[in-house]
Amino acid sequence: MACCHKLLAVTVLFAALFQATEVEGGVRFSTLERNLVVNAQIQSQNVSSGVAKVGVDSLAVQWNLNSSLEIEVDSEYASVKVKLCFAPKSQIDRGWRKTDDDLQRDNTCPKEIATKLYRSEGNFVVWRIPKNVPGGEYFVRAYVLDTQAVELAYGQNTDDAKTTNLITIIPITGRLPSIDIAGIVLSLFSVVSLCSFLLAETLLGRKPAMS
Amino acid sequence: MAPQGQESAFSVPGDEATDLKGNKFALPVDSEHKAKTLRLYSFASPHMLTFHLSWISFMTCFFSTFAPPPLMPVIRDNLDLTKVDIANAAVASVSGSIISRLLMGTICDLAGPRYGCAILIMVTAPAVFCMPLVNSITGFIMVRFFISFALATFVSCQFWMSSMFNSKIVGLANGTAAGWGNVGGGVTQLVMPLVFSLIQHQFGAEYFTAWRLAFFVPGVMHVVMGLLVLTLGQDLPDGNYAALKRSGNKVPDTFGKVLYHGATNYRTWIFTITYGYCLGVELTVDNIIAEYFYDRFDVNLSTAGIIASTFGFMNIFARPAGGIISDLMARRFGMRGRLWALWIIQTLGGVLCIILGITHQLTSSIVVMLIFSVFVQAACGATFGVIPFISRRSLGIISGFIGAGGNVGSILTQVLFFSSSKYSTETGIMLMGVMTVACTSVLFLVYFPQWGGMICPPRVKSTEEDYYGAEWNAEEHAAGLHESSLKFAVNSRSERGARRQSVESTPA
Numbered sequence: 001m002a003c004c005h006k007l008l009a010v011t012v013l014f015a016a017l018f019q020a021t022e023v024e025g026g027v028r029f030s031t032l033e034r035n036l037v038v039n040a041q042i043q044s045q046n047v048s049s050g051v052a053k054v055g056v057d058s059l060a061v062q063w064n065l066n067s068s069l070e071i072e073v074d075s076e077y078a079s080v081k082v083k084l085c086f087a088p089k090s091q092i093d094r095g096w097r098k099t100d101d102d103l104q105r106d107n108t109c110p111k112e113i114a115t116k117l118y119r120s121e122g123n124f125v126v127w128r129i130p131k132n133v134p135g136g137e138y139f140v141r142a143y144v145l146d147t148q149a150v151e152l153a154y155g156q157n158t159d160d161a162k163t164t165n166l167i168t169i170i171p172i173t174g175r176l177p178s179i180d181i182a183g184i185v186l187s188l189f190s191v192v193s194l195c196s197f198l199l200a201e202t203l204l205g206r207k208p209a210m211s
Numbered sequence: 212m213a214p215q216g217q218e219s220a221f222s223v224p225g226d227e228a229t230d231l232k233g234n235k236f237a238l239p240v241d242s243e244h245k246a247k248t249l250r251l252y253s254f255a256s257p258h259m260l261t262f263h264l265s266w267i268s269f270m271t272c273f274f275s276t277f278a279p280p281p282l283m284p285v286i287r288d289n290l291d292l293t294k295v296d297i298a299n300a301a302v303a304s305v306s307g308s309i310i311s312r313l314l315m316g317t318i319c320d321l322a323g324p325r326y327g328c329a330i331l332i333m334v335t336a337p338a339v340f341c342m343p344l345v346n347s348i349t350g351f352i353m354v355r356f357f358i359s360f361a362l363a364t365f366v367s368c369q370f371w372m373s374s375m376f377n378s379k380i381v382g383l384a385n386g387t388a389a390g391w392g393n394v395g396g397g398v399t400q401l402v403m404p405l406v407f408s409l410i411q412h413q414f415g416a417e418y419f420t421a422w423r424l425a426f427f428v429p430g431v432m433h434v435v436m437g438l439l440v441l442t443l444g445q446d447l448p449d450g451n452y453a454a455l456k457r458s459g460n461k462v463p464d465t466f467g468k469v470l471y472h473g474a475t476n477y478r479t480w481i482f483t484i485t486y487g488y489c490l491g492v493e494l495t496v497d498n499i500i501a502e503y504f505y506d507r508f509d510v511n512l513s514t515a516g517i518i519a520s521t522f523g524f525m526n527i528f529a530r531p532a533g534g535i536i537s538d539l540m541a542r543r544f545g546m547r548g549r550l551w552a553l554w555i556i557q558t559l560g561g562v563l564c565i566i567l568g569i570t571h572q573l574t575s576s577i578v579v580m581l582i583f584s585v586f587v588q589a590a591c592g593a594t595f596g597v598i599p600f601i602s603r604r605s606l607g608i609i610s611g612f613i614g615a616g617g618n619v620g621s622i623l624t625q626v627l628f629f630s631s632s633k634y635s636t637e638t639g640i641m642l643m644g645v646m647t648v649a650c651t652s653v654l655f656l657v658y659f660p661q662w663g664g665m666i667c668p669p670r671v672k673s674t675e676e677d678y679y680g681a682e683w684n685a686e687e688h689a690a691g692l693h694e695s696s697l698k699f700a701v702n703s704r705s706e707r708g709a710r711r712q713s714v715e716s717t718p719a
Contacts, residue, residue, distance in 0.1 A: 174419030
């Protein structure tokens with residue numbers, strides 16, 4: 001019993017010690033200024049659908065510095081990282097996509113669209129949506145980074161509440177006809193071989209039992 | 212000495228025992244031809260071959276039941292699941308086996324454990340093959356529900372061990388087979404992400420296709436193990452049920468009476484509750500732990516799987532160790548020692564669960580989880596150190612109830628703490644620990660008149676024969692139906708502990 005108490009005390013001590021180490025946080029989103037203007041459209045063969053299909057359609061994204069700002073605001077801007085981010089509707093009840101003000105812990109933007117050197121205007125990229133993007137509602141956000149890759153400012157194609165200009169993406173199912181067929185064949189094999197065995201043993205068992 | 216292969220009236224039972232075909236047994240056996248030792252490195256037919264077939268098929272079922280959780284980050288994006296959806300599927304994954312565990316005892320009695328195990332594992336294989344076809348949360352829940360029927364192989368496994376191994380080592384055989392079977396929950400966390408990664412990168416499959424292909428691994432394992440059990444397995448040391456003539460030793464009993472005596476014994480329900488907080492906690496953790504490490508500590512899928520697998524792997528020695536500790540305590544302190552050992556181990560498991568929930572750092576989380584897993588799994592082993600003594604007449608049904616109770620405990624904790632966004636996963640883990648400590652305290656209510664309880668000493672002049680004989684009414688006593696219970700009662704005097712062994716009791 002005494003050794004159990006000691007073990008417990010040591011465990012609690014270790015746990016407490018390790019909790020004291022704090023991980024350094026990243027930049028806080030609320031401190032960033034919205035200095036970029038970002039636009040995004042779906043480039044699709046089926047223009048009227050209003051939704052984007054993964055693997056087939058693309059997103060065209062443009063961004064430039066907000067022209068009404070002071071001239072020197074972008075003196076430290078080195079590069080721009082453009083990301084595809086979940087809209088609030090796709091985050092409900094999905095804690096793994098939660099928005100956190102600390103950008104190191106933020107899970108809002110899972111996919112990177114492009115990383116380019118900073119220019120105040122004339123930025124344009126067309127991105128074919130990859131097949132591993134899950135279905136849902138998205139918006140596009142661009143972070144401006146300095147030479148140390150620390151976020152300085154941002155822009156997004158939607159309003160602050162993230163309700164306008166959202167992009168709906170239709171995913172693939174991941175199913176293939178060959179998988180369906182293989183599954184059915186193996187299931188039948190399992191059931192049929194079981195029944196054959198049982199039948200064979202019942203019929204063979206009709207011989208007189210060994211004494 | 213009689214020549215080998217020929218039996219004489221004076222041949223010594225054990226070393227020269229032969230099966231019906233006249234072949235000598237590879238292991239020393241008792242008068243029922245049950246093995247007296249457990250040689251883990253041997254595959255000798257029938258005892259050790261059965262042991263290995265039994266635990267590997269049980270492990271396969273654990274593998275397939277808990278195959279989705281390590282791939283959940285991929286599945287939840289493919290099927291667009293919410294936290295509630297995932298929790299509902301996790302509840303479904305431990306629900307099916309409640310029904311199947313209750314039925315499996317009867318199936319083993321009637322058709323034999325070989326058929327019980329093989330039929331179950333091959334009939335649930337189509338459910339595993341349906342997982343690659345799932346398109347929505349409804350399909351996902353249904354498939355997880357039907358796969359979970361396979362966990363009843365626990366009952367056939369224990370039944371088979373009890374038929375093949377002598378009662379002195381049946382605890383060790385059962386604990387080792389059950390523990391190694393539960394390891395399937397750890398193996399799957401390791402293997403499924405690796406298979407997924409292999410299929411995705413080596414074979415170039417799409418992200419949302421690769422996880423579907425990965426499920427053919429558990430499916431094929433089901434089919435292979437089913438065929439092996441059918442071709443190599445054997446119900447009893449002397450052969451299969453259908454080929455043997457039943458000897459007169461088996462007393463026919465009615466299902467109604469057995470059910471009545473099992474259900475009216477209050478100890479059944481106490482252990483149903485406590486098993487819900489050792490096996491139940493283990494099943495819950497199998498369902499949530501990979502996703503927990505993936506989301507909370509930002510490790511990748513394979514790493515989360517490796518960490519999560521260590522939880523299941525502790526079963527290799529933790530569950531048998533629980534049984535051994537229970538047996539060691541019983542030698543000195545009898546049944547009271549078993550109860551105290553179980554209470555201490557399980558309560559410490561609950562405390563460590565609380566600590567796991569409040570640990571914020573990755574390395575210390577892993578360390579706490581490992582220690583926590585040892586205690587939780589040892590508690591499962593220690594529980595089955597007590598269960599054989601609760602009742603003799605209704606042992607099968609009581610084991611079924613208590614086994615099902617493990618699943619009910621898992622459902623309860625998952626519904627209460629892990630199904631809504633009200634609690635974060637770490638808070639859920641902490642609350643699960645609190646509930647474990649609270650529910651384990653009902654062990655204080657267990658009292659055996661002939662051996663005592665945790666607090667109270669045994670009643671003077673109460674004997675084992677009284678306790679086990681009370682399960683049979685006067686008519687049945689007169690007909691001599693209670694004889695095997697009396698034999699067991701005499702053997703169970705070891706539960707008095709070292710001090711009281713010399714107390715005399717009137718012979719039957």
